[in-house]
Amino acid sequence: MTQFDLKDHSHRRYNPLTGEWIQVSPHRSKRPWQGQVEKTGTQTLVAFDPTCYLCPGNVRANGEVNPAYTSTYAFTNDFAALVDDVPTGEFRDSELLIAKSEAGVCRVICFSPRHDLTVAEMDTAGIRSVVDLWIEEYTTLSKNKNIEYIQIFENKGAVMGCSNPHPHGQIWAQQSIPVEPAKKQQHQFEYFKRKGTTILSDYWNLELKYKERIVFENDHFAVVVPFWAIWPFETMIIPKRAMARITDMTEAERDTFADAYRRMAARYDNLFEVSFPYSAGIHQAPSDGEAHAEWHWHMVFYPPLLRSATVKKFMVGYEMLANPQRDITPEFSADRLRSLSDIHFKNRVV
Amino acid sequence: MTQFDLKDHSHRRYNPLTGEWIQVSPHRSKRPWQGQVEKTGTQTLVAFDPTCYLCPGNVRANGEVNPAYTSTYAFTNDFAALVDDVPTGEFRDSELLIAKSEAGVCRVICFSPRHDLTVAEMDTAGIRSVVDLWIEEYTTLSKNKNIEYIQIFENKGAVMGCSNPHPHGQIWAQQSIPVEPAKKQQHQFEYFKRKGTTILSDYWNLELKYKERIVFENDHFAVVVPFWAIWPFETMIIPKRAMARITDMTEAERDTFADAYRRMAARYDNLFEVSFPYSAGIHQAPSDGEAHAEWHWHMVFYPPLLRSATVKKFMVGYEMLANPQRDITPEFSADRLRSLSDIHFKNRVV
Numbered sequence: 001m002t003q004f005d006l007k008d009h010s011h012r013r014y015n016p017l018t019g020e021w022i023q024v025s026p027h028r029s030k031r032p033w034q035g036q037v038e039k040t041g042t043q044t045l046v047a048f049d050p051t052c053y054l055c056p057g058n059v060r061a062n063g064e065v066n067p068a069y070t071s072t073y074a075f076t077n078d079f080a081a082l083v084d085d086v087p088t089g090e091f092r093d094s095e096l097l098i099a100k101s102e103a104g105v106c107r108v109i110c111f112s113p114r115h116d117l118t119v120a121e122m123d124t125a126g127i128r129s130v131v132d133l134w135i136e137e138y139t140t141l142s143k144n145k146n147i148e149y150i151q152i153f154e155n156k157g158a159v160m161g162c163s164n165p166h167p168h169g170q171i172w173a174q175q176s177i178p179v180e181p182a183k184k185q186q187h188q189f190e191y192f193k194r195k196g197t198t199i200l201s202d203y204w205n206l207e208l209k210y211k212e213r214i215v216f217e218n219d220h221f222a223v224v225v226p227f228w229a230i231w232p233f234e235t236m237i238i239p240k241r242a243m244a245r246i247t248d249m250t251e252a253e254r255d256t257f258a259d260a261y262r263r264m265a266a267r268y269d270n271l272f273e274v275s276f277p278y279s280a281g282i283h284q285a286p287s288d289g290e291a292h293a294e295w296h297w298h299m300v301f302y303p304p305l306l307r308s309a310t311v312k313k314f315m316v317g318y319e320m321l322a323n324p325q326r327d328i329t330p331e332f333s334a335d336r337l338r339s340l341s342d343i344h345f346k347n348r349v350v
Numbered sequence: 351m352t353q354f355d356l357k358d359h360s361h362r363r364y365n366p367l368t369g370e371w372i373q374v375s376p377h378r379s380k381r382p383w384q385g386q387v388e389k390t391g392t393q394t395l396v397a398f399d400p401t402c403y404l405c406p407g408n409v410r411a412n413g414e415v416n417p418a419y420t421s422t423y424a425f426t427n428d429f430a431a432l433v434d435d436v437p438t439g440e441f442r443d444s445e446l447l448i449a450k451s452e453a454g455v456c457r458v459i460c461f462s463p464r465h466d467l468t469v470a471e472m473d474t475a476g477i478r479s480v481v482d483l484w485i486e487e488y489t490t491l492s493k494n495k496n497i498e499y500i501q502i503f504e505n506k507g508a509v510m511g512c513s514n515p516h517p518h519g520q521i522w523a524q525q526s527i528p529v530e531p532a533k534k535q536q537h538q539f540e541y542f543k544r545k546g547t548t549i550l551s552d553y554w555n556l557e558l559k560y561k562e563r564i565v566f567e568n569d570h571f572a573v574v575v576p577f578w579a580i581w582p583f584e585t586m587i588i589p590k591r592a593m594a595r596i597t598d599m600t601e602a603e604r605d606t607f608a609d610a611y612r613r614m615a616a617r618y619d620n621l622f623e624v625s626f627p628y629s630a631g632i633h634q635a636p637s638d639g640e641a642h643a644e645w646h647w648h649m650v651f652y653p654p655l656l657r658s659a660t661v662k663k664f665m666v667g668y669e670m671l672a673n674p675q676r677d678i679t680p681e682f683s684a685d686r687l688r689s690l691s692d693i694h695f696k697n698r699v700v
């Protein structure tokens with residue numbers, strides 16, 4: 001009888017950070033594509049766009065004028081989903097209808113004055129400024145007594161609902177710990193209590209043993225396609241030492257984190273030689289004043305593209321109703337991403 | 351001080367079926383849209399398409415010929431994500447790398463021989479045939495000793511990754527209970543043990559008390575925008591009496607279920623006068639031979655459109671990393687859907 005093989009046979013994988021499973025169907029990669037194709041990254045952009053509400057010196061929807069910033073710039077979202085002045089209250093009928101007021105802050109983080117760049121094309125020094133700004137914002141927001149959790153993220157590309165190509169990210173900070181970080185909180189806590197180490201420290205040692213899912217590493221950070229990755233080319237940047245929050249980084253680590261972020265973004269663009277769309281973000285300990293030794297912060301990239309610049313993976317039907325499903329294996333994706341250059345294809349000297 | 355009001359203020363709502371929360375930001379509905387717009391339902395279709403692999407009499411990718419079916423037709427997916435002949439096995443290293451073989455069956459369900467119809471335009475008798483086929487398939491699949499859970503679903507529209515407009519759905523049946531039904535299993539079980547009633551029986555009584563989220567009802571089914579809805583126009587068809595599985599329906603209930611499905615699909619098309627995309631499906635008890643008195647089966651519709659035929663809600667960045675977020679309230683959406691006709695706009699006599 002044939003031996004069970006993760007490369008060839010339908011299986012489920014477990015995510016120890018969330019306690020959830022994913023369906024992997026490697027035998028299905030040969031399926032022809034007949035569905036919708038995306039228009040991706042076909043725009044040519046100018047360095048300064050007078051109609052862009054994020055470019056330096058321009059006027060935003062609420063009439064405010066952006067400063068003539070030369071590096072990064074942060075402001076409170078003009079259409080924030082979370083606001084700080086919500087009246088406190090609760091609605092409850094039995095145990096089935098439950099709602100609670102939620103206060104918070106939404107910030108927009110401009111990564112560069114240049115309208116036509118993305119992290120993939122920025123230099124490491126520029127990205128280091130973004131990292132510094134995230135840390136500054138985190139520090140300020142965590143002093144707000146209404147804020148228990150701070151979600152830093154970036155939507156890149158129109159296909160990811162990003163409404164403006166100007167390189168930017170967002171920070172949504174709020175009173176409650178959202179669903180995804182709450183799962184990781186619980187599983188990391190239980191593991192740490194039992195083992196005295198973080199999940200991601202032990203996980204990184206396993207990745208070093210198998211060497212199948214590592215994309216690259218530098219002095220302080222490892223980039224892997226997680227064993228339990230959901231998106232076809234999902235990756236995770238893991239600090240090699242356990243740290244609860246990005247504010248715990250040394251100066252040297254801030255530099256190498258910027259290096260890892262830049263190189264991963266460049267590899268993504270190089271994969272299909274297109275501006276590669278993704279949602280990315282940082283999961284870290286709650287900003288509740290506790291130490292949270294169980295937390296090992298990390299950055300995840302969730303890119304939707306599947307087999308080319310125009311064919312994406314749809315998380316629909318089965319995925320929405322049952323659980324995530326993927327065709328190509330994480331090991332295959334890691335292989336592809338590992339083989340790529342860290343130099344952006346546009347800057348390549350031929 | 352202003353009173354906390356679900357209509358105006360940022361809040362979180364609890365989903366008692368899954369134990370998860372969602373962020374509601376009603377104050378944000380006024381936000382202008384600058385992002386990607388979709389091409390939706392602009393195609394004009396023919397009743398029979400010689401190149402369609404689902405039309406009667408046509409040849410499929412694997413060389414098989416579809417019969418000249420006149421009502422519904424089911425076959426095993428030619429590119430199935432779950433297959434029955436997987437070698438049984440497990441991969442495990444410590445408690446962090448865990449994978450298990452997963453056997454299953456993927457079926458494709460053609461709803462009608464007509465290439466140019468959808469459930470929204472089919473008649474109730476035609477939809478009743480689909481319901482009968484689902485029940486037949488469920489009954490057959492549940493006899494397979496490898497099958498513990500059967501997920502019936504429909505992806506409608508190119509924007510939902512549906513690769514063929516021919517009206518069809520799918521059934522993915524497998525050895526394990528997937529993540530979403532497993533959450534509902536757990537929460538319904540705990541509630542039933544404590545209360546002796548199903549969550550959805552008690553929930554429907556609450557909806558009758560408030561009358562704010564009911565879209566419509568017939569003799570045996572209620573259609574509501576759930577209090578905890580994630581998608582802008584998400585709805586749920588709830589049987590008025592507790593039943594674990596669709597196989598428990600009486601003849602009369604099969605008819606009224608088909609009626610509810612048709613009327614909901616027609617209202618969706620009428621909302622923006624366009625073929626309305628969604629993923630829909632049925633959550634029901636596992637097919638494990640147990641009674642599961644705690645389960646109250648229901649059908650959910652997850653449509654992505656937000657404010658017009660071309661602007662969809664993106665579940666990206668914050669939603670992927672933190673938790674789902676919505677702007678318009680479920681009560682607002684229910685109001686809109688309630689005000690619409692059950693007669694499809696194309697069949698309206700002016």
Ligand SMILES: O=P(O)(O)O[C@H]1O[C@H](CO)[C@@H](O)[C@H](O)[C@H]1O
Pocket residue numbers: 035313314315316317318319325505510511512513
């Ligand atoms: O209908 P298809 O082409 O088999 O596939 C579609 O539905 C599947 C089940 O929801 C998804 O896994 C695919 O991503 C989607 O494109």
Ligand SMILES: O=P(O)(O)O[C@H]1O[C@H](CO)[C@@H](O)[C@H](O)[C@H]1O
Pocket residue numbers: 155160161162163385663664665666667668669675
């Ligand atoms: O960048 P925007 O336009 O504020 O909004 C985008 O990101 C938000 C946070 O991930 C999502 O809630 C929106 O659906 C998306 O369009």
